[in-house]
Amino acid sequence: MPKTVDDFMRQVAEKNPGETEFHQAVREVAESILPILPRHPDFAQEEILERMTEPERVLMFRVPWLDDSGRIRFNRGFRIQMNSAIGPYKGGLRLDKSVNLSILKFLAFEQVFKNSLTTLPMGGGKGGSDFDPIGKSDREVMRFCQSFMTELSRHIGPDTDVPAGDIGVGAREIGYLFGQFKRVKNAFQGVLTGKGQDWGGSLIRPEATGYGVVYFAGEMLKQIGEGIKGKTCLVSGAGNVAINAARKINQLGGKVISLCDIHGAIYDPAGIDEEKLAWVEELVFKRRGFLDEYPARFKAEFWPQRNVWHIPGAELAFPCATQNELPLASAKELVANGIRLVCEGANMPSVPEAIHLFHESGVLFAPGKAANAGGVAVSGLEMSQNAQHLSWTAQDVEDKLFNIMCSIHRTCVSTAAKYDAPGNYVVGANIAGFLKVARAMLDQGAV
Ligand code: 2IT
Numbered sequence: 263m264p265k266t267v268d269d270f271m272r273q274v275a276e277k278n279p280g281e282t283e284f285h286q287a288v289r290e291v292a293e294s295i296l297p298i299l300p301r302h303p304d305f306a307q308e309e310i311l312e313r314m315t316e317p318e319r320v321l322m323f324r325v326p327w328l329d330d331s332g333r334i335r336f337n338r339g340f341r342i343q344m345n346s347a348i349g350p351y352k353g354g355l356r357l358d359k360s361v362n363l364s365i366l367k368f369l370a371f372e373q374v375f376k377n378s379l380t381t382l383p384m385g386g387g388k389g390g391s392d393f394d395p396i397g398k399s400d401r402e403v404m405r406f407c408q409s410f411m412t413e414l415s416r417h418i419g420p421d422t423d424v425p426a427g428d429i430g431v432g433a434r435e436i437g438y439l440f441g442q443f444k445r446v447k448n449a450f451q452g453v454l455t456g457k458g459q460d461w462g463g464s465l466i467r468p469e470a471t472g473y474g475v476v477y478f479a480g481e482m483l484k485q486i487g488e489g490i491k492g493k494t495c496l497v498s499g500a501g502n503v504a505i506n507a508a509r510k511i512n513q514l515g516g517k518v519i520s521l522c523d524i525h526g527a528i529y530d531p532a533g534i535d536e537e538k539l540a541w542v543e544e545l546v547f548k549r550r551g552f553l554d555e556y557p558a559r560f561k562a563e564f565w566p567q568r569n570v571w572h573i574p575g576a577e578l579a580f581p582c583a584t585q586n587e588l589p590l591a592s593a594k595e596l597v598a599n600g601i602r603l604v605c606e607g608a609n610m611p612s613v614p615e616a617i618h619l620f621h622e623s624g625v626l627f628a629p630g631k632a633a634n635a636g637g638v639a640v641s642g643l644e645m646s647q648n649a650q651h652l653s654w655t656a657q658d659v660e661d662k663l664f665n666i667m668c669s670i671h672r673t674c675v676s677t678a679a680k681y682d683a684p685g686n687y688v689v690g691a692n693i694a695g696f697l698k699v700a701r702a703m704l705d706q707g708a709v
C-alpha cells in the first residue's frame with residue numbers, strides 16, 4: 263500500500279517539529295513523487311524519498327564579530343549539506359534576519375532537485391546566518407564574513423561543498439569570504455562561485471539567474487506560439503535576480519512596470535528601462551539604499567509596505583523577491599487582472615494555494631527550482647572553468663546558459679507528459695529532478 267502524502271508528512275513533521283517552510287517544500291515534492299512510486303518499486307523499497315528529506319549533515323555554529331564600536335556581537339551560522347549523490351554539495355549562503363534552520367533546510371531541499379535539473383554534476387546544500395546586513399558598515403560585514411568563514415572553511419572544499427551567494431550575499435561578501443578561506447587554508451581554490459572576474463569568477467554569473475528565468479518564460483511562451491516581445495511584466499524584488507530578469511525582459515522587447523523591496527513597491531507605467539535599472543543597481547549594491555528614492559528620480563508611484571501583485575495591466579509575472587511573497591489573495595488579484603504566466607525567480611515565492619489557483623485558472627506556471635536554475639547552472643560552469651584554469655567569453659557562457667534553460671524546459675515538459683500531467687511544470691520539475699538523484703542513491707547503496 264503506497265503511503266499517502268498526509269502519512270508521509272506526519273512523519274516529516276514529527277521528526278522536524280516547527281520547521282514550517284521545510285514542511286511546505288517537502289510536501290510539494292511528495293505530492294508529485296508518492297503517486298509515481300508504484301511505477302518505481304525500488305525507490306519505495308529503499309526509502310529514497312524518506313532519505314532525501316534527511317540532510318546528510320547539518321552544521322550550526324556561533325559566529326562572533328566585533329561591531330564598529332568594539333562591542334562583541336554574535337550570530338548563528340549554518341551549512342546544510344543535504345545530498346551529495348550526484349556531486350559535491352552546491353548552493354548559496356543567505357544573510358538575512360529571517361534565516362533559521364527551517365528556511366535553510368527548505369532551500370537546501372529545493373536545491374537538490376534544482377541542481378539535478380541543470381544537467382551538471384552538483385549535489386545540494388545551503389547555508390547562511392541570521393546576521394542582518396541592513397545598516398551594517400562595510401567593515402562590519404567584512405568582520406562577520408571573516409568570522410563565518412573561519413568556521414565554515416573546515417567543512418567545504420572544491421570537491422566537497424562549494425557555496426555561493428543568495429539573499430544578502432553578493433560580490434562584496436563573496437570577496438571577503440574567499441579572502442578568508444584562502445588565508446586560513448593557504449590555498450587558492452574554486453571553493454566559492456560568484457567570484458570577481460579578476461580572481462576566478464565567471465562572466466555572466468551575476469546575470470545568470472535573472473536571464474535564465476526570462477529564457478525559461480520565453481520557452482514556455484514559445485509552446486503557445488508567443489514570446490516576451492511586446493508583453494508587459496510585473497517583477498518583484500530589487501536584488502540581483504529581479505534586476506537581471508528585468509534587464510533581459512527589456513532586451514527581448516518586453517516592458518517591466520514594477521519592482522519592490524522591504525519598504526514597498528514602485529509602479530512605473532512608462533517601463534523600467536536599462537537606464538533606470540542601472541540606477542537601481544547602483545542604488546541597491548553601491549549606495550545600499552531602497553526603492554523609496556525612485557520616484558524622486560523617475561516618474562513613478564511608490565506604495566509603502568505593499569507588494570506588486572495588485573498592479574493591473576500585465577500579462578506576465580516574475581516573483582523574484584523571496585519565499586511566500588505571493589499569497590493566495592495576491593494570486594486572486596493576478597488572475598482577476600488577466601495574468602497569463604507566472605515564472606518564479608525566487609525560491610518558493612508562491613504559496614501552495616496560489617500555485618493551485620494558477621493551475622486551475624489555466625495560468626502557465628513555472629516553479630523556481632526549474633525556472634531559476636540558471637544561477638546555479640552558471641555556478642557549475644564557473645567550477646568547470648576553475649578546474650581547467652581558464653575562462654570562457656561572456657557569449658560562450660550565455661549560450662551555454664540558454665541551452666541549459668532550454669534543456670530544463672524540455673525535460674519538465676516531457677516528464678510531465680510521461681507521468682500523465684501534461685503542462686504541469688511543478689510535476690515535471692519534481693519528478694525529473696528526483697529521478698536522477700534517486701537512481702544515483704540506489705546505485706550507491708545505503709550511505
Ligand atoms: O538559490 C540558488 O540557486 C542560489 N542561491 C545559487 C546557488 C549557487 O550555488 O550558485
